[in-house]
Amino acid sequence: xxxxxxxxxxxxxxxxxxxxxxxxxxxxxxxxxxxxxxxxxxxxxxxxxxxxxxxxxxxxxxxxxxxxxxxxxxxxxxxxxxxxxxxxxxxxxxxxxxxxxxxxxxxxxxxxxxxxxxxxxxxxxxxxxxxxxxxxxxxxxxxxxxxxxxxxxxxxxxxxxxxxxxxxxxxxxxxxxxxxxxxxxxxxxxxxxxxxxxxxxxxxxxxxxxxxxxxxxxxxxxxxxxxxxxxxxxxxxxxxxxxxxxxxxxxxxxxxxxxxxxxxxxxxxxxxxxxxxxxxxxxxxxxxxxxxxxxxxxxxxxxxxxxxxxxxxxxxxxxxxxxxxxxx
Numbered sequence: 376x377x378x379x380x381x382x383x384x385x386x387x388x389x390x391x392x393x394x395x396x397x398x399x400x401x402x403x404x405x406x407x408x409x410x411x412x413x414x415x416x417x418x419x420x421x422x423x424x425x426x427x428x429x430x431x432x433x434x435x436x437x438x439x440x441x442x443x444x445x446x447x448x449x450x451x452x453x454x455x456x457x458x459x460x461x462x463x464x465x466x467x468x469x470x471x472x473x474x475x476x477x478x479x480x481x482x483x484x485x486x487x488x489x490x491x492x493x494x495x496x497x498x499x500x501x502x503x504x505x506x507x508x509x510x511x512x513x514x515x516x517x518x519x520x521x522x523x524x525x526x527x528x529x530x531x532x533x534x535x536x537x538x539x540x541x542x543x544x545x546x547x548x549x550x551x552x553x554x555x556x557x558x559x560x561x562x563x564x565x566x567x568x569x570x571x572x573x574x575x576x577x578x579x580x581x582x583x584x585x586x587x588x589x590x591x592x593x594x595x596x597x598x599x600x601x602x603x604x605x606x607x608x609x610x611x612x613x614x615x616x617x618x619x620x621x622x623x624x625x626x627x628x629x630x631x632x633x634x635x636x637x638x639x640x641x642x643x644x645x646x647x648x649x650x651x652x653x654x655x656x657x658x659x660x661x662x663x664x665x666x667x668x669x670x671x672x673x674x675x676x677x678x679x680x681x682x683x684x685x686x687x688x689x690x691x692x693x694x695x696x697x698x699x700x701x702x703x
Contacts, residue, residue, distance in 0.1 A: 427486065427487040427488055427506075429486055429488065429562055429563055429564040430560075430562040430563050431488065431505065431506050431560075431564070432482070432483055432507035432565075432566070433507050433509075433510070433541075433563060433564070433566070434491060434507070434510060434511050434565070434566045435511060435534045435538070435566070435569065436511035436512075436515070436567060436568040436569050437511060437513060437514065437515045437516070437569055437571065437572050438453065438455070438472040438511075438513035438514065438670070439472070439477065439478070439511070439568050439571075439672075440479040440509065440511040440566065440568055441455075441470060441471070441472065441493075441509075441511040441513045442470055442471055442477065442480075442493050442509050443456070443469050443470030443493040443495070443496060444493045444495045444511060444513075444529060445470060445495075445512055445527075446470045446495070447495035447496070448495075448527035449527070450526045451513070451514070451525065451526040451527040451528060452526050453514035453522070453525040453526070453528060454470065454513070455469075455470055455471060455472045455513070455650075455651075456468050456469070457654075459640055459651055459654070459655060459656070459657045460474070460651060461473075461474070461475070462475070463661060463674055470493070472513060472650075472668070472670075472671040473667050473671055473673060473677060474639065474661050474667050474673055475674030476674050476677060476678070477677045478672075478678070478680040478681040478684070479491070479509065479566055479681075480681075481677060481678050481680075481682070482681045482697070485681065485685045485697070486685075486697065486701065488506050488507060491506070491507050491508060491509040492508060493508075493509050494508050494529075494534075494541070499541075500544065501544075501548060502549075504541055504545070505545075505549070507563070508537075508541050510529060510534040510538060512528045512529035512530075512533075512534065513528060514526075514528040514572055514576055515529055515569065515572060516570070516572040516576065517530075517531050517569055517570060517573050518586075518598075519532055519533075520577070521572050521573045521577040522572050522577070524576060524580065525576065531569055532605075532606065535606050545559075564697070564700070569603075570599060571670070573599055578595055612693060612694065612696075612700065613693045614684060614692050615691055615692070615693070616680060618690065619679075623635070623665060624665070627665065630679055631662065632663055632665045633663040633664075634658075634663055634665065635664075635666070637664075637666070638664070638666045638667060638669055639657050639658040639664040639666065639668070639673060640655060640656075640657035640668050641668045642669075648669055649669060650668040650670065651667075661673055661674070661675070662674075662675045684696065684697050685697045685698050
């Protein structure tokens, strides 16, 4: 990786806390995911046709998986609804913080549940929410105050409240009984990727947040885990996305990457200090870059993470991967 000062900060803090669970919120059991697989692992194609491997897919998180929720916040500075974001996405700029699709999009394809609606999208109602909803919000963190320097966002606790609103819609508008909802959730998959903002938009910004004065690094990590546990009742699977990124950084050519020390689109040193500005010109060979901007992976990196979540060994997803989870 070279000398520490030659690497942009994003190479070390992307998805510091990314987990895969089977967990209960209040109504039943769900499963949560993020992970990856060795470079010599053969790719596994998604099931043919529209067959679903889970009843639904629900996503909680930050800008890594936000697919447009922050578009609906007038008071948010954390948005990606302008070019060059989405330059390789079929719908153009959608609110995804990448040049194209995210790992969540690829996971959806692999399990037969593509194109989740964003919770804030007016279309996220009625039959459209039966296959799942994406609650992820850029700048969100485990702590409620995280990301407030960037304006409006759905924190983890608010995302869980939004999930409850979805369940109420299913009860009231779709006439599902509590028993039916419990069975529905017991076969659903939930992806959660959170934690990096609790550092880059909280702990590492002492001029705006007091946490680094109140907690040493270990105590702060313990605090995040405790706050996480208030929302998540039982951990089932852990996705080692941090390890996956380290693997790619140490073996970039095995994954088809030539550039791992700077962003494809950004401002400042190594294009890694500020995210893409409107109408800026990104790099041409985007599939050869691991990072799209100062904090987010390219579509190519997202695809690798999704594939490894689906087929990865225990070092990526412990104790089982998504493909194995679907067979339970």
